[in-house]
Amino acid sequence: MTAAGASTAGCLEGQVVVITGASTGIGAAAAEALAGAGAQLALVGRSPEKTAAVAGRLRATPFVCDFARFDQVRRLAEDLSARYERIDVLANNAGLLSRYREVTPDGHELTFQVNHLAPFLLTNLLLPRLGTGARVIQTSSRAQHLGRVDKADLEAGRRYRAFPVYGTTKLENVLFTRELQRRHGDRGLSAVAFHPGTVRTEFNRRGGAVNLLYNTPVGNLVLLTPAQGADTLVWLATSAPGRDFVPGGYYARRRPSRPARQADDLDLAAWLWERSAELVGL
Ligand SMILES: NC(=O)c1ccc[n+]([C@@H]2O[C@H](COP(=O)([O-])OP(=O)(O)OC[C@H]3O[C@@H](n4cnc5c(N)ncnc54)[C@H](OP(=O)(O)O)[C@@H]3O)[C@@H](O)[C@H]2O)c1
Numbered sequence: 001m002t003a004a005g006a007s008t009a010g011c012l013e014g015q016v017v018v019i020t021g022a023s024t025g026i027g028a029a030a031a032e033a034l035a036g037a038g039a040q041l042a043l044v045g046r047s048p049e050k051t052a053a054v055a056g057r058l059r060a061t062p063f064v065c066d067f068a069r070f071d072q073v074r075r076l077a078e079d080l081s082a083r084y085e086r087i088d089v090l091a092n093n094a095g096l097l098s099r100y101r102e103v104t105p106d107g108h109e110l111t112f113q114v115n116h117l118a119p120f121l122l123t124n125l126l127l128p129r130l131g132t133g134a135r136v137i138q139t140s141s142r143a144q145h146l147g148r149v150d151k152a153d154l155e156a157g158r159r160y161r162a163f164p165v166y167g168t169t170k171l172e173n174v175l176f177t178r179e180l181q182r183r184h185g186d187r188g189l190s191a192v193a194f195h196p197g198t199v200r201t202e203f204n205r206r207g208g209a210v211n212l213l214y215n216t217p218v219g220n221l222v223l224l225t226p227a228q229g230a231d232t233l234v235w236l237a238t239s240a241p242g243r244d245f246v247p248g249g250y251y252a253r254r255r256p257s258r259p260a261r262q263a264d265d266l267d268l269a270a271w272l273w274e275r276s277a278e279l280v281g282l
Contacts, residue, residue, distance in 0.1 A: 021094030038210030132188030181248030199229030
């Protein structure tokens, strides 16, 4: 429905939209736009205070979940399933970049768990609620071009470099999109991934090289606002799969974009799905 610049007002009336990472940044900006589209919003954040503040402002329902804890992801899926009979849009947007290698209570490298395993688990647990016409949107990143999936070292145990590790998880977001579409496209589910641009958010909270761009006058000029960063997400949530975007695809600025070469390896996508299912205990 939404060509660039077209209004989304009311186009999601009555539809249930779940957004993770909605307590700030791109997720909160997307929530604001989708509230204007009439969506019934379920906003997921890690911080109870920040999530409640955004949800209160938008008359949305807040859910709190730390993706570094699978037990909390499972509880979130139960809570969402209990509350909503049907979920029309699931935006897997929560994500982080960790300067140093950290291990979660579940025993996984933090970036890999929060950016890939947790949304993989959440999506799988919510599949019974994601019926015909539902869409699952991954906030990936152009940083995927710095990443590489190493089957023998999925959790960067040998060598940890923050940007390539982050980029690998964003590449995994696209591989997950491909395989989700292959497995569930036939029953009318549409999976899609996108790059939001380089956006001024709290993303630099863990410090490191990103700060060099964020905290400079040049950064002020080149960084997008959260609303601009959310634009492609909002467009994917409100436009028509098959007509406006290709299910299983990867987008930037509302247009098809070239993902990293490994993202086109469908055997790798299938392998990653199976391996991830083992790791999350599905
Ligand atoms: N900013 C950019 O330039 C850029 C570029 C490309 C892709 N992206 C992607 O865009 C997405 C949103 O990022 P952003 O820029 O909006 O960053 P942000 O302002 O830091 O927001 C990140 C969101 O993810 C949540 N989150 C972080 N760690 C979490 C955890 N362990 N469990 C649950 N939620 C967690 C945060 O929750 P709390 O605030 O409640 O802790 C917050 O809501 C991410 O997937 C990121 O990789 C960003």
